[in-house]
Amino acid sequence: MEKLINKENIVIGISACLIGEKVRFDASNKPSNFCINELGQHVTYKAYCPEVAIGMPIPRPTIRQIKKDDVIHVSRPDGSGDVTEALQAYGKKIAALSSNLSGYVFCAKSPSCGMERVKVYSPEGNPLVATGVGVFAQEIMKANPLLPCEENGRLNDPIIRENFVARVFAYRHWQILVEEGITKHKLMTFHSHYKYMVMSHDLVAYKNLGRLLARADLAVEEMASQYISGLMAALKIKATRKKHANTLYHMIGYFSDHLTPEQRQELCQQVEGYRNGLMPLVVPLTLINHYLMIHPKSYLAKQVYLNPYPQQLKLRYSY
Structure with missing residues (x-):
């Protein structure tokens, strides 16, 4: 079966910062050696940064997941600049277009891209149990339950x-x-x-x-x-x-x-x-x-x- 697969026809979605794009809140990146220099020799990546895609600038104020009345919102620490709905909408859009993806690598702990254990805070700024899921990542995984997904940190x-x-x-x-x-x-x-x-x-x-x-x-x-x-x-x-x-x-x-x-x-x-x-x-x-x-x-x-x-x-x- 291996002869049927080549670098061009196996496409993996990936958080853009993991392949070196400087799209994080502080204009930095988090390059993954395994993704770039090892797996990257055998697959083609489709990179996404949902925060930039919805119009947030580089650099930009930090955002976090805030739980209020059992509902998760993504905004700045003071509650302003809520981008929850925008991230959800973008996630649904990409999920609908991602039937050709064979996997996805998300950036760990990100309020938009984390697969699991994302930090969640109270409206007063107190840390709660880290059980959040990135809003964008959640839409991708919900729409594609069979899609193999992992986080960069776990790949170590x-x-x-x-x-x-x-x-x-x-x-x-x-x-x-x-x-x-x-x-x-x-x-x-x-x-x-x-x-x-x-x-x-x-x-x-x-x-x-x-x-x-x-x-x-x-x-x-x-x-x-x-x-x-x-x-x-x-x-x-x-x-x-x-x-x-x-x-x-x-x-x-x-x-x-x-x-x-x-x-x-x-x-x-x-x-x-x-x-x-x-x-x-x-x-x-x-x-x-x-x-x-x-x-x-x-x-x-x-x-x-x-x-x-x-x-x-x-x-x-x-x-």
């Missing part, structure tokens, strides 16, 4: 980073399928390529998606809708070393008749070494790919799990 975590990128590429694969026109056969083929990917995240979802595709009482459109919802929910669950090890052992089974006892022992030792945190995932995967070249298995070779995104990102080297 290697597991969260890998999970986000895997979801972005999976979602783009799905968008390509939709663009080509979904049939029951194409849906079954798509699922067959993602079986081990899903298994490494959620074994229950793996079984449920299989049962879904076995149903004969659903129109293909409804089946596809339920399938992609289930797939994206499953992939959002973080894969663990235990789940990865279980998936790797399933793959090893394909080589049972080809490996010597010594080769099989070496492979199992690498899987156990990974399970116990002694080596990164790339180590057992490299050996499995090596045996796959020597003993070709068509079904296994098509598994997205083996190459879910460009290898140059090296996302499986750090966990």
